[in-house]
Amino acid sequence: MPYVPATPPPTAFRQQTIDEVGQPLAATTFVVVDLxxxxxxxxxxxxxxIGAVKVRGGxxxxxxxxxxxxGMTIPPFIAVLTGITDVMVAEAPRLEEALPAFLEFAKGSVLVAHNAPFDVGFLKAACAKFGYPWPGFPVVDTVTLARRTLLRDEVPNCKLATLAAYFRTTTEPCHRALDDARATVDVLHALxxxxxxxxxxxxxxxxxxxxxxxxxxxRKKSLADGLPHTPxxxxxRDAKDRPLYVGTxxxxxxxxxxxxxxAETRARMTEMLTAAERIEAVECAHALEAGVRELRLIAAHKPPYNRRSKYPERVHWxxxxxxAYPRLSVVxxxxDDGGSYLGPFSSRRTAELAAAGVYDAVPLRQCTQRLSVRSTSPACALAEIGRCAAPCEHRISPxxxxxxxxxFRDLTRGDPGVLVDRLLARIGAFAADQRYEEAAVVRGRLVALLRTAVRMQxxxxxxALPELLAARRDAVGGWELAxxxxGRLAAAGTAPVGxxxxxxxxxxxxxxxxxxxAPGPTPCATAEETERILTFLELPDTRIVEATEPAVAAGPGWACPVAGAERFRDLLRKADSARTVADPSGESNLPRTLHRPARATA
Structure with missing residues (x-):
């Protein structure tokens, strides 16, 4: 019988599991949710x-x-934004009843949301509050996907409304959960x-x-090698050793x-890293010195990828x-010419806003010529309508x-109460006449004026202090010294434990x-540097070791005036709250609860 070679066994082929090849997107069930x-x-x-849409394969x-x-009152501005009122939800199920139904609807799926940390954060907090276990859904954030896939030339931002308009979704987002979820579905499919x-x-x-x-x-990750773990x-720096970006x-x-x-998703930082060739580290004694050196380096080199603190010289006063008849001007x-200064203001517009507040309170002249006490000049239109005392015609004595x-001088150095009282009275009169827009304008002027006075004092x-020594305990028991x-940081160091x-x-x-x-409220450092130092000094565990009295009597060492602008901080917070919470658009009613605090006593 002739020899017949054995037939080789067929090649074994094995189908890979879904876990090995990955769950195909076309076979993945997504639940797009919005809250x-x-x-x-x-x-x-x-x-x-709660609004959610379940999709798979398109x-x-x-x-x-x-x-x-x-179970709580819906704030008015939220009701205006969403259209959901207390009456609408009065008969709706409570969250502990609606949440299990949603979790069952989303079971076994991948959660998708636009700005997912917000929606998922609320859902996780609700589960924890009512004792439901969080299912551990995989989560996809369409904001992150949009940032990864779209260029700035295509969309200016990654807001849902912007993406919906760009992709021409069938449903327009309108701050209602189900409609926003439907719009997010179209955005998800497009992405x-x-x-x-x-x-x-x-x-x-x-x-x-x-x-x-x-x-x-x-490619550039190796630039971070060898840097110190210190403050x-x-x-x-780029190939020509020019500073691109300074941080602390x-x-x-x-x-x-x-x-x-x-974690670094800023487009400008990616652009900066493209040009970067090396990273220089400047070790500092502690965080205060690091913060001050950062400000000085940014001001000196004006790195193109820093946005803040680049132009400290661009302030206004x-x-x-x-x-004889003083006037206000923005400089x-x-x-050191005998004038009184208020500032610094970050922009000319803010300085002019504060000046308008002064004019609302006291009838200072607004003309620009220098007036003589011996001869008169023609009066302006403001004098004719009673908005100026007409010193040009000597209707008022010097x-x-x-x-x-x-x-105004009291505002810069002492008690701003006169100006504050008159502006509050003006706001109250407008509010009583239901002239809320005009009241809001005066409120903005008061805030600009008072906030700058608080800052400057x-x-x-x-x-004003020639020298101040401060010490603060560090995390390991040593001392941070300054x-x-x-107002300028002249030296910094540390005293180790022992x-x-x-x-x-x-x-x-x-x-x-x-x-x-030198003359002025910030003679030797930028306002930002002095404010960094003030923040350090005001920490609860910072100790003032020594303080040299000012050469010109200005109070007992480091202190603000007892009856100064600081006592109006609550008023400022209330005004800010009126503008940003009760009136997010900045154009509506002014709360009638702005009251001047009682005068402080020594």
């Missing part, structure tokens, strides 16, 4: 409506929609079409794509590494001139006019920067 809330924190579980499988009784070109075909691909680190971040300043941190190495992770620089000017309380001269801080302070004093006084 309307009372505007509070997630812990309050103030949900007023097909809508079902919808879930329910108003929810949050999934986009990510297909990035070879994203499975749920695991989508998850990785959402967390993707850009090629630039991956300080870091500077990204309590741990330089950890902070810089975050720029090369998926409101000046009351030194003449860019301080001079002494009587000086009382109006004194109200705080700054002056420190910048030498401040005329080392008495006095000898260290003596060494710092011997090597500290020499700082000479």
């Amino acid at each position: 309307e809330t009372t505007g509070g924190a997630p812990a309050d579980a103030g949900i007023t409506e 097909e809508r499988l079902g919808e879930f929609g329910s108003l929810v009784n949050p 999934l079409e986009r990510v297909g070109s990035h070879q994203v075909h499975t749920l695991s691909d989508l998850t990785e794509f959402s967390r993707a680190v850009s090629p630039v971040q991956r 300080g300043v870091y500077v990204f 941190s309590g741990d330089i190495a950890t902070r810089v590494r975050s720029y090369f992770t998926a 409101l000046k009351l001139t030194a003449e 860019r620089k301080l001079s 002494e009587a006019y000086g009382e109006h000017a004194a109200a 705080r700054l002056r309380s420190l910048t 030498v401040v001269r005329y 080392v008495h801080p006095r000898p260290v302070l003596d060494t710092l004093l011997a090597t500290a920067e020499t700082v000479r006084s």
Whole structure:
């Protein structure tokens, strides 16, 4: 019998499991959810409506929609925004009843939301509050997907309304949960079409794509190697060694590494990393020194990728001139010419707004010519309508006019009560006549005026001191030390655990920067630097070791006037609340509860 070779066994083929190849997006069930809330924190579980749409493979499988009784009053501005009122939810199921129904509807699916941390945060908080276990849904955030796939040339931002208009969704978002969920479904499908070109075909691909680190971040990650784990300043520099970006941190190495992770999503930072060739670290004694050095480096080099603190010289001041009939003017620089200054203002517009508040309170002249006490000039239109005392025609004496000017000088150094009382009276009169828009205008002027007065008096309380020594306990039991001269950080250091801080302070004093006084509330440092120092000094565990009295008597050391602008902080908070909470548009009714606080006594 002839020999017949054995037939080789067929090649074994094995079908991979879904876990191995990844869940195909076409076979994934998504539940797109949107919530309307009372505007509070997630812990309050103030949900007023739940809307959700279940989809798979582009097909809508079902919808879930329910108003929810949050068990609390819906704020008026939320009711205006969403159209959901207390009456509408009075008969609606409470959250502990509606939540299980939603969880059952979404069971076994992938949750999708626009700005998912917000909606998922409320759902998790509600589950925790009512004792329901959180199912641990996979979550997809359409905001993150949009940022990954769309260019700034295509959409200016990634708000739902913007994306809905760009993708021409069949449902327009309107701050109602189900309609917003329907619009998000169309946005999700459009974004999934986009990510297909990035070879994203499975749920695991989508998850990785959402967390993707850009090629630039991956390529430049080695720049962070070798940086110290200490407080300080870091500077990204380009190939020509020009500073691109300056930042500060309590741990330089950890902070810089975050720029090369998926957590860094700012487009301008990606652009900056593209140009960066090295990172310079400036180690500092503690966080205060790091913050001050950051401000000085930004001001000196004006790095293109820093947005704040680049132009400290671009401030404005409101000046009351030194003449027989003083007038207000907006200036860019301080001079020792006998004038009184209020500031600094971040913009000319804010300075002019504050000036308008002064004119509302006292009839200072608004003309620009220099007036003589011996000859007269023609009166302006403001004098004819009673808005000016007409010093140009000598209808008022320099002494009587000086009382109006004194109200402004009191604002800069002492008690702003005269101006505040008159502006509050003006606001009250407008509100009583239901002229709320005019009341809101005067309120804005009062806020601009008073906030700057508070700021300047705080700054002056420190910048008037020739020298102040401060110490603060650090996290390990040592001391953070600072030498401040005329509001400028002159030296900084630390005394380790077991080392008495006095000898260290003596060494710092011997090597500290020499700082000479100059005119104005911020003579030797920027307002931002002095405010950083004030924040450090006002920490509960900071101790004032020594303080040198001002050369000119200005009070007992580091202190604000007893009857100064500081006592109006509650009034400022109330005015801000009126503008941002009760009236988010800034154009509606002014609450009638703005009252002047009682005068403080020493």
